[in-house]
Amino acid sequence: MNQQGIGDKIDSLLGELERAEAVSFDLGTPELPEGDALKELVAMGAAIVPHLLSRMGEDTPKKRVAHIARVLRALEDRRALEPLLAVRTRFERVEGKDAWDYAVIGQCNLAIEALRRSEGPR
Secondary structure, X not given: OOHHHHHHHHHHHHHHHHHOOOEEXXXXXXXXXXXXXXXXXXXXXXXXXXXXXXXXXXXXXXXXXHHHHHHHHHHOOHXXXXXXXXXXXXXXXXXXXXXXXXHHHHHHHHHHHHHHHOOOOO
C-alpha cells in the first residue's frame, strides 16, 4: 500500500474509533471503547507512527487526538514521546476544560508512562 493509501486507511480507522460510543467513568471522563479499528491500527505497527503524529495538530478534534494517543501507547514507539508531551501540555493549558480535554490528557499520560517504561525504538 502506498503512503496515500496508508494515510487513507489510518483516517478511516480513526473515524471508526471516533464514531464508537464512549463509556463514561463516574467522574465523567470518557473511557475509550475497545474495537476492531483499534486492533487494526495497532496491527499496522510502528510504520504508522509518523502518520498518527501528523494527525495530532491544533485543528484535530479532541476525540480523535485521544484515540491517537491510545494507539501510540499500544504501539510503544518512543518517537511519539516528545509529541505526546507537547500535546498533553497543549491540552493542560486549555481554560474551561471539558470531558474530552481530560480524556486527551489522560490518554497522553498513559501513553507517556508506557513509552518511558518501554525499550522500543527511539
